[in-house]
Amino acid sequence: MTFMRGVAELAPGDHVCLVYDDERRRDELLLSFLDAGVQRGERVIYLADGADTRIGPQLAAAAAPGQVTVVPSWDEYVCGDTLDFARAYDAWQAAVAETQAQGFPVLRAAGEPPEIATRNGHRHELCDYERRANELFADKNFVAICVYDTRKTHPAALLGVLDAHPIVLFALQPSSRLRVEKSGVASLALSGWLDVTTLGSLVDALGVAVGGGSDVVVDLAGLDFVDIAGLRLFVEAARRLHERKRTLLLKAAPDWVPSVLGILGYAHREGLVLQ
Numbered sequence: 001m002t003f004m005r006g007v008a009e010l011a012p013g014d015h016v017c018l019v020y021d022d023e024r025r026r027d028e029l030l031l032s033f034l035d036a037g038v039q040r041g042e043r044v045i046y047l048a049d050g051a052d053t054r055i056g057p058q059l060a061a062a063a064a065p066g067q068v069t070v071v072p073s074w075d076e077y078v079c080g081d082t083l084d085f086a087r088a089y090d091a092w093q094a095a096v097a098e099t100q101a102q103g104f105p106v107l108r109a110a111g112e113p114p115e116i117a118t119r120n121g122h123r124h125e126l127c128d129y130e131r132r133a134n135e136l137f138a139d140k141n142f143v144a145i146c147v148y149d150t151r152k153t154h155p156a157a158l159l160g161v162l163d164a165h166p167i168v169l170f171a172l173q174p175s176s177r178l179r180v181e182k183s184g185v186a187s188l189a190l191s192g193w194l195d196v197t198t199l200g201s202l203v204d205a206l207g208v209a210v211g212g213g214s215d216v217v218v219d220l221a222g223l224d225f226v227d228i229a230g231l232r233l234f235v236e237a238a239r240r241l242h243e244r245k246r247t248l249l250l251k252a253a254p255d256w257v258p259s260v261l262g263i264l265g266y267a268h269r270e271g272l273v274l275q
Contacts, residue, residue, distance in 0.1 A: 003203055003233050004210070004240065005167050007033045012106045013140035015133065017165035018147045019158070019200065025171035026147065030110050031055055033145055037108030038063045043099045047073040047111020066102075074114045083116055085129040092133065096142050105141070112147035119154055127160030134164070145169070155197070162196055162229075170200030179222070180205050185212045191222025196229035203233070210240050210248075221252035228264065231257065235266050242271025249273045 007029055010016060020026040030046075037044045038059055048056055048070050056070035077088045092109075099107040117126055136142055148161055150172070162168055174180075178198035181189040186209045194202065209216045216237070220226065238248040250257070253274045261269055 001163070001166060001168060001229070001232060002236055003168050003170075003199060003229075004207055004236050005169070006207075007169070008036070010143055010145075010167070011140075012143045013137050014143045014167055015137045015165055016143075016145045016167040016169060017130075017162055018110075018145050018169045018171060019150060019162070020147065020171035021150045022171050022173055027055060029169065029171055030145065030147070031058060034059055034108060034110055035062065037106070037143075038067060040106070041067075041104070042106040042108045043102065043104035044068045045095060045107065045109040045111075046070050047076055047109070047113075049073055049112065049114070067104075071111075073111055074116075076111075077113050077117050083122060083125075085117075085125050088113075089129060089132060089136075092136055092142075096136060096139075100141065107142045108144070109142075110145040110147065112149065115152045118148065118152055118157060123154055123157035123160060126157055127164055130161050130164035134166070150197075159196060168199075170203055172200035175201045178202065185209055186214045187217045187219075189219040189222060191224075193225050194223055194230040195225065195227040199229055199233060202230075206233070206237050210237050215247045215249065216241060217249045217251060219251040220254070226254070226257075228260070231261060231264065231266075235261070235264075235269060235272060238272035239270055247271050247273050249275060251275045 010033065018026065018029060034044050034046060044059060044067060046056055046059060059068045076091055077083060079087055096107050130146065148158060150158060175198040178190065178192040178194055178201045180202055182205060183189065188205060188209060234248060234250060241248050248271055257274060
């Protein structure tokens with residue numbers, strides 16, 4: 001799982017999850033992602049909720065005839081009044097085949113399932129569906145962002161959905177559970193709780209630091225907890241820095257971090273220094 005891929009870096013074969021509680025940032029990311037497909041001559045499908053009136057028309061205005069399709073998300077996942085994930089999977093499989101038959105090089109899609117799919121006891125079915133959906137990207141002629149509202153998705157379902165996606169993006173307001181203090185561009189101090197539910201508060205700041213021209217320092221002394229997702233984020237940032245011949249220094253890292261990184265397969269930890 002990777003957390004630091006930007007929208008402009010996404011490519012055919014990528015199955016992405018966008019977690020949000022900020023509609024403006026969500027729409028900026030989705031419009032950028034889908035418009036890139038329009039400009040590249042790809043087929044574009046946007047799953048719109050009932051309140052959407054902006055993204056679909058903007059895409060259609062710049063697209064060739066038949067290039068952009070806007071589908072109500074309810075129609076994709078619900079048959080009658082019954083939630084049907086198998087039907088949704090079959091619909092995407094058919095859309096990929098139709099895209100090739102119509103002469104488009106790639107199918108690019110984005111949107112979120114209706115709330116009936118993210119609540120009301122469908123957690124296991126939803127997570128199984130997202131894991132199975134990875135099969136649709138094997139031929140690298142499909143790239144998609146699956147969108148999930150943290151306020152409308154059961155927490156346990158959200159964790160499962162995140163785990164099912166190889167790439168995760170965030171459009172979240174800062175979390176009160178994780179405080180990120182900046183000392184210059186390349187030095188961060190964290191306090192509170194760092195896990196998959198609060199990572200969105202750190203990704204942007206860490207990405208800016210990695211994009212700078214110096215080594216990056218992250219002070220963990222104030223953290224009460226850090227989970228595996230947090231460690232994966234640090235490893236990913238360190239790898240990006242290593243490619244630029246720089247390092248990520250984790251200050252006050254807990255004693256157990258090296259052994260857990262080894263268990264996760266990060267024994268070499270290129271670019272990562274623990275203190």
